[in-house]
Amino acid sequence: MATLLEIKGLTTKVSGYTILNNLDFSMEENELRVLLGPNGAGKTTLISMITGQYKPHSGTIHFAGRDITGWAPDEIFKVGISRKFQVPNMYETLSVFDNVMVSLQGPRKVFAYLWTRVKPAEAERIWEILELIGLEGKANDPADTLSHGERQWLELGMLVASNPKLLLLDEPTTGMTDEGKHRTAELIRRIAQSHTVLLVEHDMHVVRQIAEKVTVLHQGQRLAEGPLAEVVQDETVRAVYLGKGKFS
Amino acid sequence: MITFQDQIFMQFLTGFSVVAILMIAATGLAIIFGVCGVINMAHGEFIMIGAYCSYLLREYIVGPNFAYTLFLAIPLAFAIVGLIGLLVERTIIRWIYDRPLETLLATWGVGIILQVVAKLVFGSELKEAKVPHILDGGVRVIRFLQFPYYRMFLIVVAIVLLALTFYIIFKTDFGLKVRAVRRNRRIASCLGIDTAKIDMTIFVFGSGLAGVAGAVLAPIKTVSPSMGFNYAVDSYMVLVLGGVGNLWGVAAGGGIIGEAETVLSFLTNNVIGRLLVFLFIVIIIRVVPRGIFGYQERR
């Protein structure tokens, strides 16, 4: 499997605090990787760095062979990286259908869409995605009438619509019921069949449901990496996680 | 004779008092915007009301011969404008904190109402409030040019106000809560801090400061219902340039804008002076989008 994402020596400072400390991290194509770590370990920051929200202090990020360190978010998107935020981020007054429509993979330039709305093939794809996330019955409803869980799924659907090579999911099950989390985990597993996914997650039930390879971050550095079963047995990982989360 | 350099120097000195005025006017706005995230478009009118307090006090209450009018006017203006701020906050602002652009519009409406009321009550003629006797006159700086005592007084007031605000925000328990709310509102409320009450208190305090600004400005500027607007716009520019959420921003912004505008206006004219300062601000913003001392997001 080819290496898709390669991060070397990444260091980030925010307001004087070093959040990522000389971090090495890589992912292969079509992998589903789970990123674990206590609060403040730098998981969300890592995702922010990859998507170009901040410039790193030092280090490089390579994606599909290209150096994307320091690129702007919309350029990074075009290279094929999509991000899901911790808090559901969608377009509140637009309908569910429109939310997905606007996220569809396609030209993003101002003059590209002046005379068109949706082509039939695109509409097909949108409906496919709506069915995947289970919101096809609410296609016409404004996004802000959705429940919290449904918003998370909507944002997942929007990301799938943009057809990225790499999907960065930041705690997508936040605020969901157990059933919702179970469903979301299934959804992510299905998405991961055709995309590369990096998942940040706290809930060990969800992690156990779908994780293959796992990376543990601690204080901005890589603490452990490997199959879930192995990592869970690691002494230092247990010590770091003592008192946080449940796993047995 | 007075040379050109002399005149420039005088302008430079006067600029300090302009800086002081800007700082006094902008501090109230800065803390409101920094903590609550809203811009009060009626800020100019709050200043105006403070000025009218000064005038009223002199005209009707203590009479023109009372030497210490100003020192009474300051707390009076603080109280009255603070009360008005409280009213505005409770009835209007508190419902729309999540929509900062719309607070702009709503407070603009408040400003219009205050202006009209002032016009109806006081008439639109210019009124005067005199400089207190003990501050009359000035210091001889260069030959015939005098630097008025009152302007020096203004500089003192500005420093005192800034120091007072600094003290409250950084050295008191209340200020600690305020800073917590500003940094991370959600966590602060989880920790039991009543964020709504903090917002209200800050808004009232900021409004009161605007009133003080007006009271202190009244003696050197003529008092009229529409006097406040220009100060308001200048205050906004101070925030944009200096940055929000940091009292140094008020000092820096006020300092640069005050001096630049005074000297440039002297060299060219008022309009070009303002235009040049505006262009300067726009250029600086390109480099530091959130102001010189503002929290920059790194891109």
Added chain:
Amino acid sequence: MEKVGEKQRIQPAGGKQRRIRRTPLIPWWALIGGAAVVAAIGAYGETSANNYLLSLLGKFLCYAIFALSIDLIWGFTGILSLGQAVYFGIGAYFVALSLKINYALTHPTRYGGKIPDFMEWNGLKVLPRFMEPLMSLPFAIACALIVPTLLALLFGVITFKRHIYGVYCAVITLAESLILQDAIIEYQAYTGGFNGITDYGNITGPVFMWFILAVTVVFFVLARLLTHSRVGTVLKSIRDNDVRAEFMGYNVANYRIFVFCLSAFMAAAAGAMYAAWVGLISFLDAGPGFSIEAVIWTAVGGRGTIIGPFVGTFLVRGASFFLSGVLADWWQLIMGGLFIFVVLFMRDGIVGTIGNWWRRQRGATYGGLVEEADRQAHDLQAEWQRDSGGAPTREI
């Protein structure tokens, strides 16, 4: 709640489940209503002897176009500019100056001078060299349209490319408008200053009225085409969540610049026609007071709709016309109150509220749970907004 794999709810393609509710490009009622309004005003222009009302109607139409331009950037894209009158004013002044200069050539003042009267009052003897090109009206019109658009482009590139928006943008545009207003007053030799430019043989009559009507219709249709297309949806998505749009690959700055320049062009055109029709312009037409008032017309009528600005302008200006004479200062009081009222209680405006009601009547799928969902959504959103101090959600 839907269950995973509940296949029976999903119809094959083309089934009833898959219909998207969309308003057509021009709904039948808009076509009929619009045609009626145009016909009514046009006919009135042809037949009436009461020129004052006609003059008012033309004025209101120009204002409506201006309000529409504000709706495009504010209602649809979420940019609040408190200085759009800058573009209106520049457009107006170019045309007015040109007309005045030409008028002065054929109507000498009592001193025999052939230059505009305000220039004479300020001591100018001849037309300044840099103003001579304005003798050509077509050139002036071209300037009136192009200069504001270029200015908007400059402004857009400077501010939007650096992600300066929201309150900062509003305040900067306010300052810009104020400076222009001050400049107009200061340089009265060239602009007529406080008194403005008047008495220059403005163009009235039914022909020009039809022209204004035509331009109005064209702009409204154009705006509808734009907002109905995918670009319109993208603009709305930028308004709702520009961080998300950016991370979804849209160059938010470019979209903002595009719509801002378009809006400036419309405002300039409105100003140009206004100057030609009304026969009097002044610094007030370029200042922040006018800009903000137009925002309120849009808000009253309904932001984010196309008809809203039109309705709001006519309603508020119409009321202003009838009531301000009677009420004088009290009318200003009412206007101030209107600002507050609209923001607190009438967020969707008249057209928006009617639209919401209509949608519910037609059986929106979420039926009676709308209020509850609305409340929940509003609370959540308010919380997120306040977390980030009013900016769209961002994290570290």
